[in-house]
Amino acid sequence: MSSVIKAIPDAVAPPRLEWRVASVVDARDETPRAKTLVLDVPQWPGHRAGQHVDVRLVAEDGYQGQRSYSIASPPEDETVTLTVERLADGEVSPYLVELRPGDGLELRGPIGGHFVWNVAVGGPLLLVGGGSGVVPLMAMLRHYARADAAARAAVPVRLLYSARTADDVFYRAELAQLADQPLVDVVFTFTRGAPPAWTGYRRRIDRAMVEAVSWSPAAAPRAYVCGPTSLVESVATLLVDLGHAASLVRTERFGPTG
Amino acid sequence: MADQPFIARGFRRRSPATGDAPRVPPGQYETKDFPVLSAGPTPRTPLSTWDFTIRDTDGRAARWSWDEFQKLPRDNPTVDIHCVTKWSKLGTRWEGVSVDTLLAAAAAQGAGTGPFALAFCDGGYTTNLSLADVTGGKAWVAFGYDGAALPPEHGGPARLLVPHLYFWKSAKWVRGLQFLLSDQPGFWEQLGYHDRGDPWREQRYQGDP
Amino acid sequence: MQIEELRLDGNAVGGILREVFTHEMTNVLATCVGCGSKGRIAELLQYAHPMGVVLRCPTCDRAEVRIVRTSTFYCVDIAGVQLLMTPESVSPATGE
Secondary structure (H helix, E strand, C coil), X not given: CCCCCCCCCHHHCCCCCCCEEEEEEEXXXXXXXXXXXXXXXXXXXXXXXXXXXXXXXXXXXXXXXXXXXXXXXXXXXXXEEEEEECCCCCCCHHHHCCCCCCCEEEXXXXXXXXXXXXXXXXXXXXXXXXXXHHHHHHHHHHHHHHCCHHHHHCCCEEEEEEEEEHHHCCCHHHHHHHHCCCCEEEEEEEEEECCCCCCCECCXXXXXXXXXXXXXXXXXXXXXXXXXXXXXXXXXXXXXXXXXXXXXXXEEECCXXX | CXXXXXXXXXXXCCCCCCCCHHHCCCCCEECCCCCCCCCCCCCCCCCCCCEEXXXXXXXXXXXXXXXXXXXXXXXXXXXXXXXCXXXXXXXXEEEEEEHHHHHHHHHHCCCCCCCEEEEEECXXXXXXXEHHHHCCCCCEEEEEECCEECCHHHCCCCEEECCCCCHHHCCCXXXXXXXXXXXXXXXXXXXXECCCCCHXXXXXXXXXX | CCHHHHCEEHXXXXXXXXXXXXXXXXXCEEEECCCCCXXXXXXXXXXXXCCEEEXXXXXXXXXXXXXXXXXXXXXXXXXXXXXEECCCCCCCCCCC
């Protein structure tokens, strides 16, 4: 007797989403206001670039704060990296930026199935980020950089990164290195103050900028837009107005502060 | 998974309660802010099309346009407000028409009441209240806050103000009260929040005594 | 601060959706019962309200998914969704 057993792909039943206590392996300044935390997460199942974790802080009196943070590290890393910007009136971020190696942090993840990319998906790849919206895009860029030469050669990548000033730019040195790759372009725009002798953009992202930086709709680029809600919505609208298919534009809103 | 939660050492709530204790119900803490909370986009109803309706259990209605509403006698209540998400704001200043005034005016037009009411609003929000909870000087339709016109993000042109209950009962962008013979759960009550919502008895969820 | 600047999208509530549905939900297609438009749950608009999760259709603002979670219960309303459809294949290669 023969039987045909249809295998259900593992990805249909993802691992249980459980809270785990990660330990901080490294905590380093990213900018004057932002810290990059490298975490060792027990039984981490791996993740896809673009996914996030939920972080939970429980006070002694039982009060809880929970926030989501995009994973900055690529799937190829063993550890999980987050970049957290301290918000002036924040409740969770001021605590996270004070963490030191050896401290514990409760989190669950990875979460997300839509705002994800990997090199097999292909390109061209247009990444548009504002403020801390660059974090999940950096995971995608880092994953790209770890791919083999043949895979990379098939996918041109452009990052359009809007920051207030040069002091607010995350991953500056690493982005400069990535931009040296033949198929990678990194374009900055500064909205509050540009560095001395800056000849690049110094304004909010607008239609002219998107048109100049993006490929034409005929190239069918895959676009990922992340950051403050107002930036994400205006850029997504601009891309569609310029003729890009809405199905090729993926968005993740970070709220007012981004 | 551990039974004991992992305590984040040194983590605490941003603004601890230091307010006037007898005025702050159990489980609440005082805030000086006025958080903007919304479950949907801000409706932007022009005053030229705005109206407020009282409809009784037989379908008889009384309706006021904005101009007619502005001609009704108004109050300036100063009240403490309590949100189920645990913040309380003391001494908030409002301007509006008392629901008692509206019901008296509605009665003069032949529209009565009923034992329960469902407040209905632009944007589709609803909340349920008993007749007792909107009468006897306990409720207003408010169009002024802190000496100025009520801004849209806080419910303007007008919102319900029922300060003795949790603030989700003070429905933003209110357009009327539909009286009913039986209690009908509104937007949050359908999802498990308490039908009455008395903060002094911590009636947050269905089943809370 | 305009309420619209505060809004997020379905990506932000991937965690609680996994709790309720025990499945990654953000790339699931949902058809709005109000206007019939179809989109990924990640693309629904979330007006982040501390009392609960409300996901609205970006075309007609109809509340498609509502979730309240307390220490003793979950309450889930998906009456605003006509149809939920998981992606045809969940393949690591396509990333969807």
